[in-house]
Amino acid sequence: MKRIQHIAAIGGVALLAAGLVLATAATGSESIPRITVTAGLVLLALWPVLAIWRAGVKTLATAAPMVLGSLLVLAIVVIVNVGASRHTLRWDITATKRFTLSEQTRQVLHALPGSVEAIAFTQSDDRHTIDLLKEYAAASRGFSFRVVDPDRQPEQAQAHQIRDYGTVVISMAGRTERVSAPSEETLTSALMRLKDDRRITVHVLTGHGGRSTVDEEKTGLSSLVEALLHENYDVEERIILRDGVPSTDDLLLVPGPMVPLLAAELDSLNLFLAAGGRALLLLEPEGPSLEEVTLPRGITARKDVIVDASGVGRVFGMSEVVPLVAHYSDDHPITRSFTAASFFPLARSLDVTGSQEDSASVTCIAETGTASWAETGSLTSGTVAWDPHEREGPLCVGAAASWPCDRPEGEVSSEGRLVVFGDVDFLTNAFLTVSGNRDLGMNALSWLAERGELIAIRPRSGTGAYLTLSADAARSIFLLVVVVLPGAVLVAGIAQRWRRR
Amino acid sequence: MSKMLTIAGKELKTYFVSPMAYVVSTVYLLIGGFFFYTMLSYFSRLSLQFMQYGYQEDQLDINEMVVRPLYLNLSLVMLMVIPMITMRLLAEERRSGTAELLFTSPVRPWHVVGGKFLGAAGLIGLLTALTCIYPLVLALVGEIDPGPTAAAAVGLFLTGAGFVAWGVLASAASENQIVAAVTSFGFLLLLWVISWAAAITDGALASVLDYLSVMSHYEELAKGVVDTSHLVFFASLVFVPLFLAAHLLAARHGR
Numbered sequence: 001m002k003r004i005q006h007i008a009a010i011g012g013v014a015l016l017a018a019g020l021v022l023a024t025a026a027t028g029s030e031s032i033p034r035i036t037v038t039a040g041l042v043l044l045a046l047w048p049v050l051a052i053w054r055a056g057v058k059t060l061a062t063a064a065p066m067v068l069g070s071l072l073v074l075a076i077v078v079i080v081n082v083g084a085s086r087h088t089l090r091w092d093i094t095a096t097k098r099f100t101l102s103e104q105t106r107q108v109l110h111a112l113p114g115s116v117e118a119i120a121f122t123q124s125d126d127r128h129t130i131d132l133l134k135e136y137a138a139a140s141r142g143f144s145f146r147v148v149d150p151d152r153q154p155e156q157a158q159a160h161q162i163r164d165y166g167t168v169v170i171s172m173a174g175r176t177e178r179v180s181a182p183s184e185e186t187l188t189s190a191l192m193r194l195k196d197d198r199r200i201t202v203h204v205l206t207g208h209g210g211r212s213t214v215d216e217e218k219t220g221l222s223s224l225v226e227a228l229l230h231e232n233y234d235v236e237e238r239i240i241l242r243d244g245v246p247s248t249d250d251l252l253l254v255p256g257p258m259v260p261l262l263a264a265e266l267d268s269l270n271l272f273l274a275a276g277g278r279a280l281l282l283l284e285p286e287g288p289s290l291e292e293v294t295l296p297r298g299i300t301a302r303k304d305v306i307v308d309a310s311g312v313g314r315v316f317g318m319s320e321v322v323p324l325v326a327h328y329s330d331d332h333p334i335t336r337s338f339t340a341a342s343f344f345p346l347a348r349s350l351d352v353t354g355s356q357e358d359s360a361s362v363t364c365i366a367e368t369g370t371a372s373w374a375e376t377g378s379l380t381s382g383t384v385a386w387d388p389h390e391r392e393g394p395l396c397v398g399a400a401a402s403w404p405c406d407r408p409e410g411e412v413s414s415e416g417r418l419v420v421f422g423d424v425d426f427l428t429n430a431f432l433t434v435s436g437n438r439d440l441g442m443n444a445l446s447w448l449a450e451r452g453e454l455i456a457i458r459p460r461s462g463t464g465a466y467l468t469l470s471a472d473a474a475r476s477i478f479l480l481v482v483v484v485l486p487g488a489v490l491v492a493g494i495a496q497r498w499r500r501r
Numbered sequence: 502m503s504k505m506l507t508i509a510g511k512e513l514k515t516y517f518v519s520p521m522a523y524v525v526s527t528v529y530l531l532i533g534g535f536f537f538y539t540m541l542s543y544f545s546r547l548s549l550q551f552m553q554y555g556y557q558e559d560q561l562d563i564n565e566m567v568v569r570p571l572y573l574n575l576s577l578v579m580l581m582v583i584p585m586i587t588m589r590l591l592a593e594e595r596r597s598g599t600a601e602l603l604f605t606s607p608v609r610p611w612h613v614v615g616g617k618f619l620g621a622a623g624l625i626g627l628l629t630a631l632t633c634i635y636p637l638v639l640a641l642v643g644e645i646d647p648g649p650t651a652a653a654a655v656g657l658f659l660t661g662a663g664f665v666a667w668g669v670l671a672s673a674a675s676e677n678q679i680v681a682a683v684t685s686f687g688f689l690l691l692l693w694v695i696s697w698a699a700a701i702t703d704g705a706l707a708s709v710l711d712y713l714s715v716m717s718h719y720e721e722l723a724k725g726v727v728d729t730s731h732l733v734f735f736a737s738l739v740f741v742p743l744f745l746a747a748h749l750l751a752a753r754h755g756r
Contacts, residue, residue, distance in 0.1 A: 006680050013687030037698070044691075047674065047684065070748055077737050084733035085712055093648035094564070094725040127565070131724060138728070146707060466548040467541075467563060467643035474542060477638055481534035485634060486527045493523025500518070 005050040008043045015040030090138055101135050105188045109140035113195060116172045118145040120182070121162045129166060129182045136187065161230075163433055170194060175232050180439055185337055193231075193451045200449050202228055202253050203238040203246040209258030209287075211424055213237060218430035221255055227438060233445070240265045245272035248407060251448050252279040256424030260288040269293050276407030278417045278448040282424035285348040297401040298362035299420050300351040302374060306344070306395055306422070307384060310371035320384070321346055323368040325397055332363045332400055334419070334443045340436025342366065347423035349374045349395040359403060366398035366421075366440070397422050398440075400447065412450040419444045504608050508616025512590070513623045522624055525582050529575075529628055536574045537635045540567045564646045568636060569723045572653035575632055576660045576719055579625070580689045583661065586624060587668025588682035590617045591750070595676035610750035614743050618662075618669050625661035629654060649725025656722030656731075660715055663738030664689050670742035673749050692738075 019037030092100045101109075118136070120129050124147060133145040150157035150165065160169050160178075168179045170190050175197075177190040204213050204221075213235060216222045225235050238246065240261075245268045246252055252272065261269070270293060273279060281290060289301040308323035318324070322345045328335035352364045372393035373386045386392070398421045407414045425431055427441045445451075469477070516522035544567050551561060591613075636650045671685035672678075696714035711717050715738065718731040 005675070006677065009675070009680050009684040009687075013683055013690075016687055016691055044684075044687065070745065073744055074741065077741055081712070081730075081733055081737055084730040089729045091727045092725065093652060093727060095646045095648060099724065099726050127724075134721070144708075465563065465644045466552055466561065467545055467639075468548050468552070469541070469545040469642065473642060474545070477541065477642075478538050481537050481635065481638065482531065485534060485631070486530040489523055489530060489631075490527040493520055493527070496517065496523065497520060 008047040012040045012043030101139055108188050108191050112142045114173050115142045118168055118170045120147045121150050121157055121167045122165055123149050196451050201234040201236055201250040203236050205254045206237045207239045210255040220429050223429045223432045224427050240268050248275055248277045254281045256282050256284040258287045266292045273416045276405040276416045281420045284424055294420055297360045297418050298354045299399045300353055302349045304349055304374035304376045306347045306349055306372055307375045308372040310369050323372050325366045325368055327367045329363050329365045332365045334447045335365045342436040342440050343434050344397050344423040345425040347397050350399050350422050352399050360401040362401040364396035364399050367394040367396055369393055417448050504612040505615040509619035512617055512620025516624050532578050533575050533632055537571055540571055564649050568650050572657050572723050576657055579661045583664040583668050584682040584685040586621050587665055587672055588678040590669055591672040592676050592678045592681045610747045614747040621665045622662045629658040652725050653723040656719050659735040660719050666739045666742040670746040673746040
């Protein structure tokens, strides 16, 4: 019996260890580690039973009071722990309260209409994301999260189309939102978008040689459509002359028209915007500038192509006509806290001139670097170089305007909104997933739709202080903690032995 | 209580009469010191790079980058040394035959179990106190946040106390010290890594497994978040094995 007890203990530990190693090694089979761990647990559970048996409790009469008493006490312990985990008091004792959620986030969590599940596609050492999600889960019983390592569970990452570590997918009642750079600001904004159950349709203008929503080639927009459907938008193609302009509750997307719009179409578009409509214009250098629509709102698309000679794009395998944009407006909701670089292949520059008619508020939201210029000559003949008459960077490549209108205040504010980018390629299948392109486009659409408008929450950091050690200080610390302190304890031990002898 | 404290005092004294306390403390401080020095050196190098490239210093947090990982590592080292501290507590009494003597004296199993636990926990308290030298050094050369640092140290002691309690149970169930140490180590490892299993499960089971993991609770304390559920968990972590050990002894010795 004694031998069996020892086998149960050592065998149980060995099986448990083997099971955990197999589970973490991602062998592809989940059943083998599960069986191994279960067998280990059974053996370990057998060990105290055998210990009690050997202790002399061999009859039911003697065992019953002991077992029942133990079970009762253990049940009380379980109940106390369940209660404690459900009704907690929590104190953030850091000096900067870095683990305390803002009042804004608490209100959003408090008003959640259903349970929300977040999946963080990251690794277990991503403390920033996991700590943040823990605070959300602690603040609301309706919020739960789990961490999925994309390397160990690639099938789950694939199912959610995850391309970057650190992406968080949040779901509620069949709707999902994704956050690629988790912070309290972006997570709470995503929650607000999830709560917004309006069905908003993105009407894509067709019939002018622009990019197609069904084209799955590199220049098409099928991936953008997929992303829009993922973010709970509906997508429809629209010909203004046939279908008219959409309702002001919906959005209009103009995907790089190559043929000028007719006067009647431009008039309809202007009326749509003046009535509080929202539109995203993606204007190609070779296409019409649509200045009849943009100019009254303080934006002009210039006839040029931006060239970026900084060489930064080359690091990412891009050429000089794919300018890198890494400078965004901190004042505009679309780009506030936006840090990812974005790439705009063959883009034209924009001018933010100030509004002419509608007293619009205009902001340049994305700019190229100082090493760029607006090339007005041909890109195919001769040498492409900056000429004195050409404008130098930074050049505006994206601008947003809003203006007051008569639209009744409801779920959205009484203003019209327009976002213009000097490029369509950055949202095409070939470039959508490159760096921050997708997020920038989605942020622009969220702002236009007033869907969980990106709120401003100050990021909290720690004490934040440099600490540089001189060589002498580093040596002294090493001697103290690695030599002197353990050495002193060892010497005390030797002295004790010596004294006893 | 006085009987329990008498046993605890005797137990603590035994540790310092034998080489056990000195050897364990030396190894523990050597590993802890090495961790501390490497983490601090890395932080210093990172600070230098931040200064050179003009990054904002608020992205650097010595508590998050040195104190918290250091204490998490120290608790892992504790997991490895505690079975060595606890393996002889009750197993040795049985093997040498002094258990019968102990239980014929006017002490209850609770006194024995509690006393043995307090004695070993006293040694863990001493080890934790010695590790406070690391934040003290940090405070001398830099700026640390005292709240989370204190929480990390208290959490280290609570984790150690919980581990000791499970070690007492393992020692109570076997007269073979090696078996007691191996079993205790297995239990502690399981309590530490059970949250890994939570990561590959869903729903309520994932929540339960995560709650049972010592690491989940200690990580929160070490970052400076004190939650009543963590305190209740650590209290249960100590109480349950001691309760079972006392019951086991009571059954064995007819008390």
